[in-house]
Amino acid sequence: MTDFQLVLKIVGGIFxxxxxxxxxxxxxxxWVHQPMAEFLVKRFADLMLVxxxxxxxxxxxxxxxxxxxxxx
Numbered sequence: 627m628t629d630f631q632l633v634l635k636i637v638g639g640i641f642x643x644x645x646x647x648x649x650x651x652x653x654x655x656x657w658v659h660q661p662m663a664e665f666l667v668k669r670f671a672d673l674m675l676v677x678x679x680x681x682x683x684x685x686x687x688x689x690x691x692x693x694x695x696x697x698x
Contacts, residue, residue, distance in 0.1 A: 630688060634681065641677035644670040 648670035655663035 630684065633684060637677050637680050637684070641674055641681075644673045644677070648674075 648667050651660075651663055651666050651670070654660065655667075
């Protein structure tokens with residue numbers, strides 16, 4: 627496994643964990659109202675956006691590197 631694949635798996639795992647936690651927090655809040663639920667769901671969504679941006683950056687960087695290798 628390359629470093630690139632390892633980072634993608636880690637960031638993907640963080641994204642999946644945040645998605646599951648956001649859904650779980652929303653379900654718990656629907657059942658028993660919690661004062662900080664909206665704040666927590668927003669933070670999980672922010673983390674998911676960071677993960678998507680990171681994956682996009684990694685894929686773009688990988689493509690740039692592969693183009694450099696082809697030129698050389």
